[in-house]
Amino acid sequence: MESMEPTAETVRKIVAGEPVGENEERRLLICPWCDSGDVEKISEYGPHLMVYSYICRECHSPFEVIKR
Ligand SMILES: [Zn+2]
Secondary structure, X not given: OOOOOOOHHHHHHHHHOOOOOOOOOOOOOOOOOOOXXXXXXXXXXXXXXXXXXXXXXXXXXXXXXXXX
């Protein structure tokens, strides 16, 4: 059984800004609104401790990434 989705561990590393192994698919953070990859982390600790807050430089919409 194969999945195109990265593993939970890979997602955790990406969100944490850690390098991932070359055999692990790296998914760049993209804006959920306009699919732009030009996003900026605006807070290590958002309104909730379990999320990172990002803002899209393209459409200026904030969004959150759930920590693993
Ligand atoms: Zn956007």
